[in-house]
Amino acid sequence: MRDRPSPGGPTASSTWCGHRHGRARPCYATSRDLLHWSEQRTIGPFADATGVANCWAPELFYDAASQEWWIGWASTIQGKSPQTMGTGNRENNHRQYAVRTGDFRTFTPAELFYDPGFLVIDAALFRSGNQYAMVVKNETDKPPAKYLFLTFAPSLHGPWSKPGPSISGEDWAEGATPIRIGDSWQVYFDKYRNERYGAVRSKDVQRWEDISHRVQFPAGIRHGTAFHAPREIAARVPGF
Numbered sequence: 001m002r003d004r005p006s007p008g009g010p011t012a013s014s015t016w017c018g019h020r021h022g023r024a025r026p027c028y029a030t031s032r033d034l035l036h037w038s039e040q041r042t043i044g045p046f047a048d049a050t051g052v053a054n055c056w057a058p059e060l061f062y063d064a065a066s067q068e069w070w071i072g073w074a075s076t077i078q079g080k081s082p083q084t085m086g087t088g089n090r091e092n093n094h095r096q097y098a099v100r101t102g103d104f105r106t107f108t109p110a111e112l113f114y115d116p117g118f119l120v121i122d123a124a125l126f127r128s129g130n131q132y133a134m135v136v137k138n139e140t141d142k143p144p145a146k147y148l149f150l151t152f153a154p155s156l157h158g159p160w161s162k163p164g165p166s167i168s169g170e171d172w173a174e175g176a177t178p179i180r181i182g183d184s185w186q187v188y189f190d191k192y193r194n195e196r197y198g199a200v201r202s203k204d205v206q207r208w209e210d211i212s213h214r215v216q217f218p219a220g221i222r223h224g225t226a227f228h229a230p231r232e233i234a235a236r237v238p239g240f
Helices: none
Strands: 012-017 026-031 056-063 068-075 095-101 111-114 120-128 131-138 148-153 174-181 184-191 196-202
Touching (some): 026 056, 056 120, 095 120
Antiparallel strands (some): 012 026, 184 196
């Protein structure tokens, strides 16, 4: 299962890839207690899936302003963005796509959500003040640029700002999960080549401090989500 529970709305929800290649269908389930989950279902986001190579890392974000869920993921679609073909691993040429839903029964048609002019995956949204912020992975392979950066917009419809500098350092990184703790934002991420997790924090989402040496995670963890949950609910989860 990949990825992953997301808080913020009326229920906890989880999305994951049904298959990394050859199937353009994100999967999802919902729960009110993190123990009992609804039937697993799939989303058919593209009216015509011809040429859609994959669906990577579906992400969830609950937009309180519109009372809708945003579901985003990365796809390579044959014939799209030919100017960057060959700069990714194998035939990958990812951009971020998205749908919206208010009830997880009906969904808007899939749309191109974010295209900065190079390969991107693992977009994670959060609200900072009066703007939307998004942590994204630069997925360019030739030359390697496997880092996390931020971009900002006044609404989910954009326009998104120029991609910012790396916030993840020199290590290859992906699977970012932002969370507000106290007076700062923290972003946890997978340093997947080093088989360990990293973290950065910021009070103004502009200047980021590396706090990787201060965090500890279970051995072997990959692409998780940090989220706030009521203590009485978390206490029922085995191993908590």
